[in-house]
Amino acid sequence: MTDLLIATRGLTKVYRGGVRAVDGVDLEVRAGDVYGFLGANGSGKTTTVRMLLGLVLATEGAIELFGEAMPRAGASVLPRVGALVEGPGAYPHLSGRANLTLLDSTDGRRRRGDRRRRVGEVLDQVGLDPADRRPVRTYSLGMRQRLGLASALLRRPPLLVLDEPTNGLDPQGIREMRELLLSLNREGTTIFLSSHLLAEIEQMSSRVGVLDRGRLVLQEDLATLQAPTGLVRVRTPDVSTALRLLDGRVVDRGEGHLVVRSPDAAALNAHLVARDIRVTELGPERRSLEEIVLAASESA
Numbered sequence: 001m002t003d004l005l006i007a008t009r010g011l012t013k014v015y016r017g018g019v020r021a022v023d024g025v026d027l028e029v030r031a032g033d034v035y036g037f038l039g040a041n042g043s044g045k046t047t048t049v050r051m052l053l054g055l056v057l058a059t060e061g062a063i064e065l066f067g068e069a070m071p072r073a074g075a076s077v078l079p080r081v082g083a084l085v086e087g088p089g090a091y092p093h094l095s096g097r098a099n100l101t102l103l104d105s106t107d108g109r110r111r112r113g114d115r116r117r118r119v120g121e122v123l124d125q126v127g128l129d130p131a132d133r134r135p136v137r138t139y140s141l142g143m144r145q146r147l148g149l150a151s152a153l154l155r156r157p158p159l160l161v162l163d164e165p166t167n168g169l170d171p172q173g174i175r176e177m178r179e180l181l182l183s184l185n186r187e188g189t190t191i192f193l194s195s196h197l198l199a200e201i202e203q204m205s206s207r208v209g210v211l212d213r214g215r216l217v218l219q220e221d222l223a224t225l226q227a228p229t230g231l232v233r234v235r236t237p238d239v240s241t242a243l244r245l246l247d248g249r250v251v252d253r254g255e256g257h258l259v260v261r262s263p264d265a266a267a268l269n270a271h272l273v274a275r276d277i278r279v280t281e282l283g284p285e286r287r288s289l290e291e292i293v294l295a296a297s298e299s300a
């Protein structure tokens with residue numbers, strides 16, 4: 001499991017009272033991934049994230065972060081992991097800046113002289129005003145979420161583990177968070193993020209894991225999942241002429257469009273245009289993540 005930044009085998013959590021919140025999960029997160037961990041409310045995402053970070057003890061199974069067994073290797077591994085878990089903790093009577101300064105001072109390996117600059121940089125990065133002196137208790141949920149991310153970034157960790165990072169953010173805040181995470185990923189940070197929002201995972205992730213009632217029902221690269229299906233969607237005002245021409249290859253038709261079996265969209269386009277069929281739009285069909293997730297959950 002060593003070339004993976006996060007690897008679990010048979011990870012299971014049974015809470016007291018018998019709730020099997022996580023059931024035999026094998027995660028594989030590679031360096032450079034934006035791994036979208038998708039699941040409905042209550043499917044076990046938070047429990048999994050907490051086990052990865054050593055905050056909840058697994059009932060069964062193994063966890064490795066950076067190839068080292070958790071929670072045993074926590075002291076050497078966790079400084080390399082930036083985490084944002086539900087309800088980021090901060091001192092409510094202090095400003096965001098003061099909270100981060102305090103946090104930075106607990107890390108003995110950090111140079112004191114750089115602290116001001118370091119703290120200013122991460123505040124800036126997450127879109128909080130470094131000059132803001134208001135106490136955290138006056139912060140909105142979105143501002144607290146940003147502060148939580150700033151704390152996670154303070155050590156410039158190569159791996160971020162984020163539980164629902166866009167919780168409480170407005171659409172503009174969600175977009176900023178997405179752009180920030182993608183830019184960190186481009187610079188080399190591996191990101192594991194949980195979400196119950198399909199669209200969010202579809203827009204951000206290179207790899208997807210889907211949790212359904214505690215079980216991992218799907219884990220695959222998004223590009224593989226959304227590879228062309230061998231079908232091409234054609235939009236044209238000349239549906240009936242096109243239908244006659246493509247007889248036998250049309251698998252579906254609708255108002256102003258056809259779905260055609262064809263391995264080569266460009267060749268199909270040339271064929272239609274050569275027969276004077278007006279094409280307003282044409283492209284390979286890809287399954288949406290929603291369709292993929294529904295199919296995986298149904299067959300599990």
Ligand SMILES: Nc1ncnc2c1ncn2[C@@H]1O[C@H](COP(=O)(O)OP(=O)(O)OP(=O)(O)O)[C@@H](O)[C@H]1O
Nearest residue numbers: 015019021039040041042043044045046047048196
């Ligand atoms: N401390 C606990 N004791 C008992 N059961 C728990 C505990 N924490 C979570 N559970 C149960 O475990 C299951 C999974 O919960 P978990 O919070 O991990 O899911 P989730 O996917 O993160 O959901 P959400 O998106 O709502 O946070 C749920 O049935 C929940 O009620």
